[in-house]
Amino acid sequence: MAPTETDPGTPSTSGSSAQEATNPPRTPNRRGIELVMLGFVAVLVTSALALISINQESQPGTQILYYGLAFLALFGLTHLAVRRWAPYGDPLILPLVAFLNGFGLVLIHRVDIGNATEPEGPAASAPSQVAYTAIGLVLFVLVLKVVSDHRTLAKYAYTCGLVGLVALALPAVLPGFIAPPINGAKLWIRIGSLSFQPAEFAKILLLIFFAAFLVSKRELFTTAGRRFLGIDFPRARDLAPVLVAWAASIGIVVLERDLGTSLLFFGIVLVMIYIATERAVWIAIGLSLFALGCVVAYPLFGHLQERVNAWLNPLTSGSSGYQLRKALFGMAEGGIGGSGLGGGRPAIVPYAKSDFILSTAAEELGLLGLAVFLLVYLLLTARGLRVALAARDSFGKLLAGGLAFTISFQVFVVAGGVTGLIPLTGLTTPFLAAGGSSLVGNYMLVALLLRISDSSRRPQQPSKPQPKQPPIAEAHTELVERPR
Amino acid sequence: MNKPLRRVAMAMMAMIVLLLANATYVQVIRADELRSQSGNQRTLYQEYSTPRGQLIANGKLLASSEPTGGERFKYERKYANGPAFSPATGFYSFVYGSKGVERSEDEVLNGNADSLAFNRLQGMITGEEKKGGNVELTLNPEMQRAAYQQLAGDGVRGSVVALNPQDGSILAMANAPSYDPNKFAGQSRNEQAEAWNELKDAPGDPMVNRATSTLYPPGSTFKLITAAAALESGKYDYDTQVTAAPSIDLPKSDATLPNYGNNTCGTMPTAPLWEAMARSCNTAFAEVAGDVGEQKLRETARSFGFGADLNVPMGVADSSLGEINGPAPLYQTGIGQRDVRMTPMQNAMVAAAIANDGKMMKPHLVDKTLAPDMSVLERTEPEQLSQAVPGDTAHTIRDMMVKAEQHAGNEGKISGVQIASKTGTAQHGSGKDPHGWYVAFAPAENPKIAVAAVVEDGGNVGANATGSKIAAPVARAVIRAGLQGGG
Numbered sequence A: 001m002a003p004t005e006t007d008p009g010t011p012s013t014s015g016s017s018a019q020e021a022t023n024p025p026r027t028p029n030r031r032g033i034e035l036v037m038l039g040f041v042a043v044l045v046t047s048a049l050a051l052i053s054i055n056q057e058s059q060p061g062t063q064i065l066y067y068g069l070a071f072l073a074l075f076g077l078t079h080l081a082v083r084r085w086a087p088y089g090d091p092l093i094l095p096l097v098a099f100l101n102g103f104g105l106v107l108i109h110r111v112d113i114g115n116a117t118e119p120e121g122p123a124a125s126a127p128s129q130v131a132y133t134a135i136g137l138v139l140f141v142l143v144l145k146v147v148s149d150h151r152t153l154a155k156y157a158y159t160c161g162l163v164g165l166v167a168l169a170l171p172a173v174l175p176g177f178i179a180p181p182i183n184g185a186k187l188w189i190r191i192g193s194l195s196f197q198p199a200e201f202a203k204i205l206l207l208i209f210f211a212a213f214l215v216s217k218r219e220l221f222t223t224a225g226r227r228f229l230g231i232d233f234p235r236a237r238d239l240a241p242v243l244v245a246w247a248a249s250i251g252i253v254v255l256e257r258d259l260g261t262s263l264l265f266f267g268i269v270l271v272m273i274y275i276a277t278e279r280a281v282w283i284a285i286g287l288s289l290f291a292l293g294c295v296v297a298y299p300l301f302g303h304l305q306e307r308v309n310a311w312l313n314p315l316t317s318g319s320s321g322y323q324l325r326k327a328l329f330g331m332a333e334g335g336i337g338g339s340g341l342g343g344g345r346p347a348i349v350p351y352a353k354s355d356f357i358l359s360t361a362a363e364e365l366g367l368l369g370l371a372v373f374l375l376v377y378l379l380l381t382a383r384g385l386r387v388a389l390a391a392r393d394s395f396g397k398l399l400a401g402g403l404a405f406t407i408s409f410q411v412f413v414v415a416g417g418v419t420g421l422i423p424l425t426g427l428t429t430p431f432l433a434a435g436g437s438s439l440v441g442n443y444m445l446v447a448l449l450l451r452i453s454d455s456s457r458r459p460q461q462p463s464k465p466q467p468k469q470p471p472i473a474e475a476h477t478e479l480v481e482r483p484r
Numbered sequence B: 001m002n003k004p005l006r007r008v009a010m011a012m013m014a015m016i017v018l019l020l021a022n023a024t025y026v027q028v029i030r031a032d033e034l035r036s037q038s039g040n041q042r043t044l045y046q047e048y049s050t051p052r053g054q055l056i057a058n059g060k061l062l063a064s065s066e067p068t069g070g071e072r073f074k075y076e077r078k079y080a081n082g083p084a085f086s087p088a089t090g091f092y093s094f095v096y097g098s099k100g101v102e103r104s105e106d107e108v109l110n111g112n113a114d115s116l117a118f119n120r121l122q123g124m125i126t127g128e129e130k131k132g133g134n135v136e137l138t139l140n141p142e143m144q145r146a147a148y149q150q151l152a153g154d155g156v157r158g159s160v161v162a163l164n165p166q167d168g169s170i171l172a173m174a175n176a177p178s179y180d181p182n183k184f185a186g187q188s189r190n191e192q193a194e195a196w197n198e199l200k201d202a203p204g205d206p207m208v209n210r211a212t213s214t215l216y217p218p219g220s221t222f223k224l225i226t227a228a229a230a231l232e233s234g235k236y237d238y239d240t241q242v243t244a245a246p247s248i249d250l251p252k253s254d255a256t257l258p259n260y261g262n263n264t265c266g267t268m269p270t271a272p273l274w275e276a277m278a279r280s281c282n283t284a285f286a287e288v289a290g291d292v293g294e295q296k297l298r299e300t301a302r303s304f305g306f307g308a309d310l311n312v313p314m315g316v317a318d319s320s321l322g323e324i325n326g327p328a329p330l331y332q333t334g335i336g337q338r339d340v341r342m343t344p345m346q347n348a349m350v351a352a353a354i355a356n357d358g359k360m361m362k363p364h365l366v367d368k369t370l371a372p373d374m375s376v377l378e379r380t381e382p383e384q385l386s387q388a389v390p391g392d393t394a395h396t397i398r399d400m401m402v403k404a405e406q407h408a409g410n411e412g413k414i415s416g417v418q419i420a421s422k423t424g425t426a427q428h429g430s431g432k433d434p435h436g437w438y439v440a441f442a443p444a445e446n447p448k449i450a451v452a453a454v455v456e457d458g459g460n461v462g463a464n465a466t467g468s469k470i471a472a473p474v475a476r477a478v479i480r481a482g483l484q485g486g487g
Helices: A031-055 A062-085 A093-116 A126-146 A150-173 A198-222 A236-256 A259-277 A281-300 A302-312 A322-334 A357-390 A394-418 A436-457 B002-029 B031-035 B041-048 B082-089 B100-104 B114-126 B141-154 B189-200 B219-233 B273-279 B282-303 B327-334 B344-355 B391-405 B472-484
Strands: A189-191 A194-196 A226-228 A231-233 B055-057 B060-067 B075-079 B134-137 B158-163 B170-176 B241-243 B247-249 B256-258 B270-272 B359-361 B366-370 B376-379 B384-387 B420-426 B435-442 B449-455
Touching: A031 A062, A031 A093, A062 A093, A062 A126, A093 A126, A093 A357, A093 A436, A126 A436, A150 A198, A150 A236, A150 A394, A150 A436, A198 A259, A198 A394, A198 A436, A259 A281, A259 A394, A259 B002, A281 A302, A302 A322, A322 A357, A322 A394, A322 B002, A322 B031, A322 B041, A357 A394, A357 A436, A357 B002, A394 A436, A394 B002, B002 B031, B060 B082, B075 B082, B082 B100, B082 B141, B082 B170, B114 B376, B141 B158, B141 B170, B141 B449, B141 B472, B158 B344, B158 B472, B170 B472, B219 B273, B219 B282, B219 B327, B219 B344, B219 B391, B219 B420, B219 B435, B241 B273, B241 B282, B247 B282, B256 B282, B270 B273, B273 B282, B273 B391, B282 B327, B344 B359, B344 B391, B344 B420, B344 B435, B344 B449, B391 B420, B391 B435, B420 B472, B435 B472, B449 B472
Parallel strands: B055 B134
Antiparallel strands: A189 A194, A226 A231, B055 B060, B060 B075, B134 B366, B158 B170, B158 B449, B241 B270, B247 B256, B359 B384, B366 B376, B420 B435, B435 B449
């Protein structure tokens, strides 16, 4: 993996600063690479769009070129904002996200075309997805601008946690006319014609809360407590937030019928505790709690049993396996090389542009295309983890690690569900799937990653070399010291 | 915190590797299995997006794929004269699958057959769209049309099968009532469902291929097999005297068995075997059956193809003699009553075997398969199933059948053509009008066509129906169509 401090070849303790350019030269921020990569992505996306119209036997017009240019302009502007507010941020994150988002637009457009030929098909989503992309990028820039130092976020940890929990629970408790159940899950809040999924934003807020909370309690976790069976058990009151998280995730399943979010939520909490405490035993405890939760919940909830049955027997489980069956057929049709963009029939699969967009990709771009997407996600999360490794403060480390893991875990749950590896749960594919809340939320998420990476790679004023600077000293933890 | 972070990174990589492995499993290893799943619309759409091959008979187009101009289904199946030919062509539907030759030759028609691999490769290089291969049927379109018109025109239920006795080609295979396969060729699921339900509940089961799957009591046509068994037993020949009594008492029972109309067989107390055949005397053949015994009768029936699994390519139901327990049932079996059941196909095969010096050829419907450019891929070679009876026995029975034709009415007679035939009038339960049968081949000296026709429930005649009244005209019309058309 990456070195712990900073990029290879960029000595971080070179002692040079932005102000006094003595020797060696200024730390390269490699923003140029980012711009080149964005251009490359724009070319790829434009070519993909052109391929669709060729395969649909219509002439690719100059319009496609304009789309490509608009795409480039949008990300170019974002790039400029990054130059302005996070000049030392990781140069790969934005191009990777642009790649995913761009191809998401292409695939959504592709499914729109397929839906258009069918009577009563779903309405086109590509135009609104473009709008969401713009909104997402604006919020991305806003996060970079407003959060000038991620460490300030730790101050608002409890606020974030509370707001996050409320947001998470909101659709479940609100009446039906504001929070209508869609496909049996109450995840949406609808105001007028706008609807959004609070869970997508709650995710980030809760991440911030957990990172700050765990960093402040780290020592307690590992020291206070009693040994039992050779394992250091923390005190019950330190354990409480974990139990709360576990209970909340079960609660989500019960109230909102959203297996995906609960799984995601639980996974994040578990991994963050593990990173904070460096004790694998937490994973074991968490997994056994998870197993217990499954055992308890399985007989109680019909939809859970249905999901598991659909996963085990997608071909024979009647209507409950319908979606997965159709997706598997699509993927089989695609084979290794895929049918080509615009050459397949992805619209047969229900939710082909949202939950099942990966099966759309697998059908039209084949196993190879799907592998590319999965590897791009891997790259993105690897960059995220590099940010975590390079971060100078514990809070940043933990937050970045949590954010990176969130993306990859979400991909795993979705892609695994769609390809029949694990039971299908309703999570969105980050940056790829049609859906405003998810796109905007994830843009905010990577903005935080960029912010943390910017702060860790920014050349610092030379200070007295301290052999080991406790990172906790940086964190503002006054709030945490409240008596209970 | 860096150590756990690195471990988390490993876990992420492992997750992605798992996903890739599973995707490979789905898209490569299981792909074929998934593609061939029933209910996989994609495979279907794929098939509808390439022109499916044609079904041809003697230069006439029976089924073809026409461009629709649509998006999901680029081609649509069209059947010329659908109801007449549907017993052979079957149908091809994206809702109900396929039947008939559409089903049995699917690989050729959709272009996926191994024999078409070279064409597919060519298409890949030249960039032409995939085309299906064509299938040429053995049917004689004139005979097929005549057969269907005879049945459907009269509004009767029944079935006709005509074979070429020398090579087993099926020249005609028609049913009434029939169905129109065009009704299942459309793109509307609802319309298809409507048509399907309508036909499923329609009187007379139009979807059933009577020729191959309906088992009828054969009545007196079975006397051909009884006669063959008698001749083979060595106890009988052409002139052997048999009883001419108008009715006999069945042994070990108090039932009697009369001749048709209680007539004596000719003018004497006994009659030669040929006359018993010509006049279709029940008493004589019942006694003959009792004399040769159950075993010999079964043996002969088996050599004529009873109980053999046969696909032509559609499966043919097994004809059988049923249970024979005791002499009285044996007597009745000898005249094709009791539990004897035969398909029209089986009865045509009996006539064809007698016509072809006792050699029974395997009936087949597919003459050859053709590449899209009409070059022959594969030709069906005539195949002998068995030697049903030795040649001289076959000739003896033929001579009897020539005599029998003189007693089989004159309706639809063809001047200048000697037909050898046997009629049958099969009672099947009280209160129901009998089925009329007529099996024949022509010309008697040099048979080109063997035919079996059955008309159910007295046709348009009712209780007085006989094979010569209702089935003979139908079969003769088919023979005429065949001989005039140079068939």
